Amino acid sequence: MLNQSEEEIQVIIQHWIRIFNIKLGWIKNFDRLVVNYATIVFILDTFRSSSKLLKTFTGHTNCVNSIDYSAFDGAELICSGSNDKTVRVWDVEDNEQIQLFNEHSNSVYCVKFSPHHYHNYRRYVICSSSFDKSIRFWSINNDEELKIFNGHVGAVFGIEFSPFCGGRYLCSGSGDKTIRLWDLETSKSLHAFNGHTHYVWCVAFSPLQRNDKNDNNKSNNIGLIGGNGYTICSGSFDKTVRIWDIETTKQFLEFKGHYDYVRSVKYGSNKLKIHVRLWDIRSGQQIQVFNGHKKWVNAVEYSPFVINNLKIGDNTNVICSGSLDNTIRFWDIRSNKDELHVIKGDDQEDGGICCFKFFELKAKEKQSKSSDNLDYITLCYGSGKGRVRVWG
Incomplete structure (x- = not known):
């Protein structure tokens, strides 16, 4: 390795990071090595100076509430769910809609590609939640509905696949004030978590285990x-x-501080209305508030970017927020000062940012910008008037 050129080392490190999703701090001796090279690719200034609108997908006739991206077997697909009651699938390279699922009887709130179905059965499957109180699974391979989960007695909003067990488990938040945990193999609801006093709009699994040795409550009716x-x-x-806590099925932490509905959560951050708030799970305290949006904030994400060649823990030090004010704003989590960068949607055609997602695109049109032919960071967002746009 020491005899390799610096350029070759950079390529090797970049490849490892993308393929295995290595995060800083995960491997102690690897930490500084990754800092030196990974930031070359993911530095925010590069994206800020060169990014532009690449693609626009049209077809939805109402607000796009959710989008997801898949690169299984080299096929680059985007799926989207909308208030027009449809789930649509788009081919990124061909820039066209390739499938439409329209069996929901009300707005589709959330869509996710299922890692469980692909890794276990080599099937391309999308999971969608809806205001019609159902969770549905759609086969892209066979262009059909595979199954329906009925259990919630209110609209189903956010859904998330487990980062463990190959995505076998699904959690869902509902207008019935509960969070349900589902087993995809048995198609059964394993548990309903109760405690919220109003709609549960968004859910997320922890990326890491919570090692609480002082928790002696072992009333686990789910199983490990x-x-x-x-x-x-x-x-x-x-x-x-x-x-x-999934094992004990108990609530062990509650954050209060928002003065309006909470519509998006990510581990390490959550948001609502005009403010984006950052919480410390260990202390239970709010540590940052980011102000700048002029209307509701609909989505927050940790970005893949860094500034000043620094990462904090397992997350990058830049978070992003998308709002009905038609902007996506980039924030330094170490400071609550003005945003680092702003992407502004089309005022006439977008009608606000409803959702967004970062992914690493392999499409051919960017290869002319870089001779190394590596992936590049792309931002995709869904708009209030039905358009899906790709920036990169």
């Missing part, structure tokens, strides 16, 4: 799922963010 310590985070219209 994914290992001891995994948690679910939920955001609600009751203005709280709560964290639930």
Whole structure:
């Protein structure tokens, strides 16, 4: 390795990071090595100076509430769910819609590609949640509905696949004030978490286990799922963010501070209305508030970018927020000063940012910008008027 040129080392490190999703701090002796080279690719200034609108997908006739990206077997697909009651699948390279699922009887709130179905059965499957109180699974291979989960007695909003057990488990938040945990293999609801006093709008699984040795409550009626310590985070219209222990099925943490509905949560951050708030799970305290949006914030994400060649823990030090004010704003989590960068949607055609997602695109049109033919970071967002746009 020491005899390799610096350029070759950079390529090798970049490849390892993308293929295995290595995060800083995960391997102690690897930490500084990755800092030196990974930031060359993911530095925010590069994206800020060169990014532009690459593609626009049209077809939805109402707000796009959710998008997801898949690169299984080299096929680059985007799926989207909308208030027009449809789930659509788009081919990124060919820039066209390739499938339409329209069996929901009300707005589609969330869509996710299922890692479980692909890795276990080599099937391309999309999971969608809807205001019609159902969770549905769609086969792209066979252009059909595979199954329906009925259990919630209210609209189903956020859904998330488990980061453990190959995505076998699914959690869902509902207008019935509960979070449900589902087993995809048995198609059964394993548990309903109760505690919120209003709609549960968003949910997220913890990326790492919670190692709480002082927790002697072992009233586990689910069984050990994914290992001891995994948690679910939920955001609600009751203005709280709560964290639930999957093993004990108990709530063990509650964050209060929002003065309006919580519509998006990510581990390490959550948001609502005009403000984006950052919480410390260890202390239970709010540590940052980011102000700048002029309307509701619909989505937050940790970005893949860094600034000043620094990463904090397992997350990058730049978070992003998308709002009905038609902007996506980039923030330094170490400071609550003005945003680092702003992407502004089309005022006439977009009608606000409803959702967005970062992914690493392999499409051919960017190869002319870089001779190394590596992936590049792309931002895709869904708009209030039905357009899906790709920036990169």
